[in-house]
Amino acid sequence: xxxxxxxxxxxxxxxxxxxxxxxxxxxxxxxxxxxxxxxxxxxxxxxxxxxxxxxxxxxxxxxxxxxxxxxxxxxxxxxxxxxxxxxxxxxxxxxxxxxxxxxxxxxxxxxxxxxxxxxxxxxxxxxxxxxxxxxxxxxxxxxxxxxxxxxxxxxxxxxxxxxxxxxxxxxxxxxxxxxxxxxxxxxxxxxxxxxxxxxxxxxxxxxxxxxxxxxxxxxxxxxxxxxxxxxxxxxxxxxxxxxxxxxxxxxxxxxxxxxxxxxxxxxxxxxxxxxxxx
Numbered sequence: 034x035x036x037x038x039x040x041x042x043x044x045x046x047x048x049x050x051x052x053x054x055x056x057x058x059x060x061x062x063x064x065x066x067x068x069x070x071x072x073x074x075x076x077x078x079x080x081x082x083x084x085x086x087x088x089x090x091x092x093x094x095x096x097x098x099x100x101x102x103x104x105x106x107x108x109x110x111x112x113x114x115x116x117x118x119x120x121x122x123x124x125x126x127x128x129x130x131x132x133x134x135x136x137x138x139x140x141x142x143x144x145x146x147x148x149x150x151x152x153x154x155x156x157x158x159x160x161x162x163x164x165x166x167x168x169x170x171x172x173x174x175x176x177x178x179x180x181x182x183x184x185x186x187x188x189x190x191x192x193x194x195x196x197x198x199x200x201x202x203x204x205x206x207x208x209x210x211x212x213x214x215x216x217x218x219x220x221x222x223x224x225x226x227x228x229x230x231x232x233x234x235x236x237x238x239x240x241x242x243x244x245x246x247x248x249x250x251x252x253x254x255x256x257x258x259x260x261x262x263x264x265x266x267x268x269x270x271x272x273x274x275x276x277x278x279x280x281x282x283x284x285x286x287x288x289x290x291x292x293x294x295x296x297x298x299x300x301x302x303x304x305x306x307x308x309x310x311x
Contacts, residue, residue, distance in 0.1 A: 073100040074304055077118045079140065081107045081126025081159055084259050088247035089293055090122065097301050106140050115146055120153040120304040123160030125245065127261065129211060130159070130166040131173075141167035153238035153304045155297070158209055161233070161241030165213035168235060175212035176227020179270050180278035181285050182207045184231040184244055190222040193234060195299035203292060204285050205231075205244035206253075210269075212243060238303045246293035250283050 076099045078087055087094070087101070094101060099120075104112045107126065115121075123144070128134060130141070144167040147154055156164045162172045184203045190196035203223065212228040215221045222232040231243045248256075256262045257275050266274050282289075 073098050074119045074301070074308065075099070075117070076101050076120045076122055076304075077112050078103045079106050079112060079121065079123040079160065080104065081124060081128065084256050084262065085124045085126050085159075086247075086252065086255075087122060087124060088252040089249050089290060090247040090297055093294055093297050094122075094301065097298070099301070106136055107134075109136065112140075112143055115143070115150050115152050118152065119308050120155070120300075121147055123154070123156040123163060124247075125158030125160060125208070127265075128159070129172070130162045137163075148235060148239045151236070151238065151307065153300060153307060154240065155300050156241040157247060158243060158245060161243050162211060162213045164235065164239060164241040165216055165219075165230075165233070168216035168219070170214040170216040170219075172211055172213045174210060176225075177210040177269050178207035178225070178228065179266055179274065180207065181205070181281040182225060182244075184223040184225050186223050187221050189220040189234070190232070193220075193222055194303065195234075195240065195296045196222050196232070199292065199295065204289060205246060205292075206248045206282055206285075206289065207244050208248075208256075208266075209243060213241065238300075238307065240300060242296075246289060246296060248282065249290065250279070250286055253279060253282055 074097070076094060078101050080086070080103055091101060102113065102118070104110045106112065107128075121144070130137060141163060144154065144163055148164070148168065154164060156162075166172050181204055184205050186196060186199060186201050186203060190199070213230055213233075215230050215233050216235055219233050219235040221230050222234055224231050228243060233241045235241075257279070263275055266278070270277075
């Protein structure tokens with residue numbers, strides 16, 4: 034992925050992560066209020082399909098000095114122990130959390146352990162549904178959203194460190210047919226017609242977003258080269274939908290990119306703050 038130190042070929046993630054030294058230099062807070070460290074933040078990236086990459090998130094994270102460790106969970110790769118990472122980014126995928134796939138229960142156990150341990154978590158689409166399901170909330174079919182839609186920020190977002198101060202109506206890219214309930218003790222941050230929980234927070238550092246802020250025009254083009262993706266889209270939205278959503282995203286890309294930077298940087302600040310307390 035251009036501009037991002039992201040290697041899909043990492044085979045032995047646990048070994049790579051364990052080789053990253055724990056010792057940190059004292060943090061520096063720069064003029065943009067972004068905490069940086071002499072040593073890299075270690076972010077495990079849970080992937081569930083070859084095309085479901087972190088997109089613009091990879092670039093934003095490496096700009097902040099993070100090292101990304103991708104794990105193809107759907108192919109049987111094992112994530113590192115939660116004690117060996119500073120944060121977890123979980124991407125989307127074509128499956129449902131309700132599918133009888135052998136690796137899903139173990140991944141949800143991993144996510145539950147991470148959240149219980151206070152490891153910051155950021156889930157996108159399936160990654161958000163995995164967070165909800167791991168914590169006992171229901172995931173079920175909902176209004177299918179493809180292309181640009183509006184997520185309406187809810188009261189719980191107003192003082193949130195990621196969403197506070199953003200426009201109440203947030204234009205975001207969507208690609209989903211299911212939605213999650215908010216886990217017990219969680220906070221709903223955004224919703225939309227047919228999808229009451231577009232974004233949630235659990236505790237102070239675990240987030241789930243139903244929408245795809247990481248998708249830029251280049252990543253969408255890669256998705257549309259996957260026959261299964263194009264077929265799904267056209268079955269849901271009609272034969273002209275690939276060009277339609279491409280045009281929609283191109284028009285909204287700059288503005289959505291600003292929101293992606295603001296939201297993800299807020300989460301990275303939480304990751305860095307936790308590392309500083311250790």
